[in-house]
Amino acid sequence: MRAPEKSLSHELPGLAADVLERLRARSPRVHCITNNVAQAFTANILLAAGAIPTMTLAPDEVASFIAGSEALLINLGTFDAERREAIDIALVTALDERVPWVLDPVFIERSEARARYARELVAKKPRAVRLNATEFAALGGSAADARTLADYARGNLTVIGLTGEADLVGDGARFTTIHNGHPFMARVTAMGCAASALTAACHAIEADAYVATAAALILLGVAGEVAGARARGPGSFAVEILDAVHGLDRATITRHARVT
Amino acid sequence: MRAPEKSLSHELPGLAADVLERLRARSPRVHCITNNVAQAFTANILLAAGAIPTMTLAPDEVASFIAGSEALLINLGTFDAERREAIDIALVTALDERVPWVLDPVFIERSEARARYARELVAKKPRAVRLNATEFAALGGSAADARTLADYARGNLTVIGLTGEADLVGDGARFTTIHNGHPFMARVTAMGCAASALTAACHAIEADAYVATAAALILLGVAGEVAGARARGPGSFAVEILDAVHGLDRATITRHARVT
Amino acid sequence: MRAPEKSLSHELPGLAADVLERLRARSPRVHCITNNVAQAFTANILLAAGAIPTMTLAPDEVASFIAGSEALLINLGTFDAERREAIDIALVTALDERVPWVLDPVFIERSEARARYARELVAKKPRAVRLNATEFAALGGSAADARTLADYARGNLTVIGLTGEADLVGDGARFTTIHNGHPFMARVTAMGCAASALTAACHAIEADAYVATAAALILLGVAGEVAGARARGPGSFAVEILDAVHGLDRATITRHARVT
Structure with missing residues (x-):
């Protein structure tokens, strides 16, 4: 199968600006099942962008919160029984209510149990998976390049947003590279988690999952440079x-924005 | 029943300064049963004001921590089995040891289970309830005005501190409006939770619950403007x-301070 | 038994700089079993110093994370069933894999159950215990002076790092006093927890537990002054x-650095 072609790269910065404007105008509610370390910074990134975060995990509440949300983030950074139960309920509700959801398989290279669980979640077709190269390898990606991303995204019917020195976004047919960001982004805890939450927020107001994912990484990358x-x-x-x-x-x- | 009259509005800024001075002199210990997202910012607001925060939830410890505290905050932002058990124990101890407590019914409009639980807690007579207009409506308040606050406070033997563009404080007989604060307060996670924690700290050193509640909201509102x-x-x-x-x-x- | 002599005080600032250089060069992975309030700030201190923090508590993962770590922090600030189970597993793995570990017995003076548990952990021979004077008294130290520290450290085969206006470090034979730091360190939540995490990070790359503990407190104390x-x-x-x-x-x- 041939490698995907660069798509929309010139249009993406303008599309990212459109997404941000809609995000501020609509203030989508984004429910985050995320780790304890990341919760406060994630909530603050969403509030700064114009979204409304909620974070409850209680089994008798999570369905009600997600039914009232426009997007859902599932982040595996804290991988305990409470969150696994919350995720089970959350995904049923998200499917019923057609709430778009994004997966962040944090640190799955450190625990085989977590990696296996992440692969099960990918099979449930998140709109996008936001991760780094090490996590992509643990998920089954053989290399962090355009062709591998495309194959993986096509095979799993999702979009991959792979962040690192440059960020790669691919949906199987389309592919782009974002050259923004700053080295300090790797020196602040929960920066990747916040990128995933912002990706979920963009899916709340943009139906094209490729555009939504690229927009989120452009917005955070540009903010990182500023x-x-x-x-x-x-x-x-x-x-x-x-x-x-x-x-x-x-x-x-x-x-x-430097998008190629 | 007629609407409450404005009370103490001219004296309240000076009384707030008195409360702050006593708070710094006595460094009360304030135990917070609060949500994961808010814990660090809440602790830092209390430390900045001069109080000593603790946050444990463990069933075999919470009574001992509260018996050694001068005030208690119960915040429903994380509403899980662990916290419900901690709250049950905490309220028994607070009643036995006469520790004043403040309720923050976070996001009760998003979950009927949480709203019902909040109404049960109000029946246990917190010294004050700190919330926003949406939460007040979910608790049973028909409108965020002086008369409704007064009726609710009188009927439930508590003080209401309702924060928003202006903050309203009422205890049934007395009522005041605080016009301080800043729009960014709604763009930082846990700002309301921190307001409730500061309210609890003020109750530790001020026996008049109306004055303690108004003082906390004046202090945070003025700090927000600065x-x-x-x-x-x-x-x-x-x-x-x-x-x-x-x-x-x-x-x-x-x-x-702009208090009317 | 005679009081310990001042040891290495003139060499310690240079040794602390050596430790920091190695820490940045090797980026050790430091697993932290710590309290919810402290997690984000602790992770950020470790990242700022050049270490890689992880924080999972899940029973089926914690062994795998610790086996892949170069140091372990056990902080008792959240003392719940989940963490006690995680600590049991963690200590078995740390012993098997010879991962150095540091204990932070937070707030043990507020709960006898927690103090008893801390004493059991000391018997398992952490490389160092980082605490304040109140916590040291609850652990069994009769006074926060050189001789008491030495006796306690010698009797328990550990190093004590006792932080306060001045920081005291002793291992039984050696003893030093660090006069750095700033009063605001007591006004930021989790500062002591972060000091303990940095102590664990220093043990990852320095085999002399006395030097590692003193280096961590010098580094944080100097950073506090800056x-x-x-x-x-x-x-x-x-x-x-x-x-x-x-x-x-x-x-x-x-x-x-002001070390005597």
Whole structure:
């Protein structure tokens, strides 16, 4: 099967700006089943972008929260019995109510039980999977390149958003590379988790899963560059990126975005 | 029943400054049963104000922690079996040891189970309930106005602290409106939870529940304005409000407080 | 038994700089069983120093995570059934795999059950115990002085790192006092927990437990002074100390360290 062609790369920065405008106009509710470490920063990234986060895990509540949400994030960073029960209920509700959901298979390379569970979740067809190269390998991807992403995405009917020095987004047919971001993004806990939550938020208001995923990574990557120019270290960077997400506008996005 | 009259509005800024001075002098221990998302920011707001937070939920410890505390916060933002068990034990101890407690019925409009549980807790007579207009409606308040607050507070023998663009405080007989705060307060996760925790801290050193509740909301509202003048976005705002709470003094409070 | 002599005090700042360089070069994986309140700040301190934090508690995963780690922190700040089970598994793995571990007996003075459990853990010979004077008293230390620390450390075959206005480190034979730090360190939640996590990280790359413990407290103390000079309050201090840990170099450490 031939490698996918670059798609929409010139249009994506403008589309990302469109997505952000709709996100602010509609303030979608995004339910996050995520790890304890990431909860507060994830909530703050979503609030800075204009979304409304909720995070409950209680079995008798999670269905009601998801039924009232426009998107769902499932992040495996805390992988306990409570969350596995919440995820089971959440996915039934998300399917019934047609709530788009995004998977973040955190640290699955460190635990075979977690990797197996992540593969089961991929089989339930998330709209997108946001992960890094090590996690993609543990999921079954043989290399972090365009062709492997395309094969994996096509085979699993999903979109892959693989973040790293450059971010790769592919849905099988289409593929793009985003060259934004800043090294401090790897020095702040939960930055990847927040990227996944923002991806879920973009799926709430954009039906094309490829565009929604690329838009989220462009928005966070550009915000990361704005923040990196102001920060003295990872502490101030974590603060500045929240301000930068809040302050993003079309001019900043189209000026900074480097998408090929 | 006639609407309550405005009470103490001119005195409240000075009383808030008194409360803050006593809070710093006595460093009350405030036990918080609160949600995972809010724990760190809540602890930091209490530390910035001069209180000592604890947050354990373990059934075999919570009674011992509360018996050694001067105030208790019960926040329903994480509504799981562990916290419900902790709350049951906590309220028995708080009653036995006469520890004042404050209820924050987070997101009860999103889950009927949570709303029902919140109504049961109100029947156990918290000194104050801190919430927003949507949560007040879910609790049974028909409108967020002076008369409705007064009726609800009188009927339930508590004080209502309803935060929003303006904050309303009423205990049935007395009523006041606080016009401080900043729009970024709605863009930082756990800001309402922190307001409730500060309310609990004020109850630790002020026996008049109406004054304690109004004082907490004046202190946080003024700190929010100081922070808002310095912040570029919600990230720096969350940092600045901690600095502002720490730096509050009588002159700043009385200059900025707008209480009618 | 005579009091221990001051040891290595002049060499310790240079040794701390050596430890930091190795920490950055090797990026050790540090698994933290810690409390919910502290998780995010702890992870960010470790990332700022160059280590890789993980925090899972799930019984079927914790052994696998610890087997892949170079150090382990056990912090009792959240003392629930889940963590007690995780700790049992963690200590078996740490012993089998010879992973050094550090104990932080948070708030044991507030709960006899927790203090008893902490004493059982000390009997399992952590490489170091990081605590404050109140916690040391609850553990059985009669006074926070050189002789008591030495007796306790010798009797329990561990190193004590006792933080406060000055930090004391002793292993029975050797003893030192670190005069760095800043008053805002007591006004930011999880600062002590982060000190313990950094202590664990230093044990990952330094076999002499006395040197590793002193190095961690020197590094955080110096970073605290750098941060304190820039901060306006505890909010900005928490941000600045992350930047300062990230920016530490040999010149800053040896210029600021006051070790006697």
